[in-house]
Amino acid sequence: MTARILNIGIGLWLMVLPFVLDLPRSWANHEYIIAPIIISIAIISTSESTRDFRYANTLLGVWLLLSPWLLQHLGMTYMLNETIAGLLVITFSLIRGKVSERFGGGWRSLLARTPAHLLAVQEKDKNKNQRYGS
Amino acid sequence: METSYYAPTDTTTVPSGWTYNPSTWRERIPLVVVATIGLLIALYLSAYQLRMLDTVWDPFFGSASSESILDSPIATILPVPDALLGAFGYLLDAVTGVIGSTRRWKTMPWMVILFGFAVGPLGITSLFLVIAQPVFFDAWCTLCLTSALISTVMIGPAMDEVLASLQYMQRVKRSGYSTWKAFWGDKAISSTVV
Incomplete structure (x- = not known):
């Protein structure tokens, strides 16, 4: 439960990141797409029967780590944010x-x-049969 | 000498290999309540989209922001406003959540799976709509986000029952019975296959 709540928190942080860092439009969109997906996966994997759905967030965390390198580089603050968020997710x-x-x-x-x-x-x-010898 | 009596038919309510029964009212009522709240929100938003209301309540982003989302091309892409489709989805959630006994995971698999199909895609659609708000329209809508949250929160708690039904049908198949008949709640099968 705690781990899921923390990932929801990171998702919310990524959601407000475009405001905080005043990101250009295309980068803001990247956050606006990835953050709600992370939050949704975390919410769904809060339930015990769907707990293993959390691994979908492992993949998104890896994407967060890679994204500053694969896409256009946008400064140290942004890269640190994505890297730390990725590692935590x-x-x-x-x-x-x-x-x-x-x-x-x-x-x-x-x-x-x-x-x-x-x-x-x-x-x-088997137990029943052993007990009643049928 | 033991004189225990074993009923010829199976009356277990807890699925095999499980620690609880996912079809009890304790499991289902909260989902029906939450779906009803979602239904009311969606009806309120539909009322604006159908021009029965002049404005929409939005304490965080302002009515203008909400209205630009509700009047956006995506919201009006179909002949019926999207909130009305959402309302239909929530109604289906509530109705398919409430129908059936506390053994319905085996006596009514079709209803449980329909319930899963109502809950799952509704959540996925609302995830897309949440992304669309800032990306396409640069605006937010508090009640739309609330509705999206409600439909996402429902997914996890709804899926355990679906899993129990699918596992039951798997046992039916392994026992050599018709999964099609079991899907529609064949009594002979559900009283034979545990």
Whole structure:
């Protein structure tokens, strides 16, 4: 939860960055596009069942690191901002946080050869059979 | 000697391998409430777009800023104003959220998946609209942002039920039954497949 809130905070910071640094239009647009996506991903991955969606923010963090180099260079302050924000977004997105519920193997179970929810059924059947010897 | 009685039909409400049931009212009611708030906001914004109101309330960016968003080419690109489409989306969220028993992840997978389809794309559309505000129109709209926040907040809590339904259909498939029939809530299947 905390890691997600921190990433929402970084997203909000990037959202106001164009005002703070008085960025030119095209650079402001870059922030206006990337910030709401980071915030949305962080909000969605707050839920335990969709927690692994946080890895999408890892990718966006990497993009933040690369963007000042790949796009037109715009001064030290801007570059430092993007780099620090990128590193922080990556770090927080890699923190799993507390997951107290279980979801039958989660979303990846849908592609698994032996999904956890199916194993749970078989396990239950086996216990029942042992107990009643059928 | 044990004399436990096992009912011939399966009545579990917690999905296999889960620690809770995602279809309880405790899980669903908050989403229905939030969707209803979103519906009211969207109806209010539609009322402006349909010229039933002269102005729109905006405490942060000012009414003029909000109005330039609500009158923008994207908002009016379709025959119906975009807030009205949003209102329809929220209505669908609320209706598909409220229909069905607390076992609906297995007795009504089609409703749960329709609910997921109502919640997901609504959130993604509003993300696009949030980006469009500063990028295309250089303006902001507080209530539009609030509505976008509401539709994004709903996604995570709604998806667990969708996952439970999809896993149930996966078990149906592995058991050799028709996933099509199970999707529409076939009772014979839902009482056989755990």
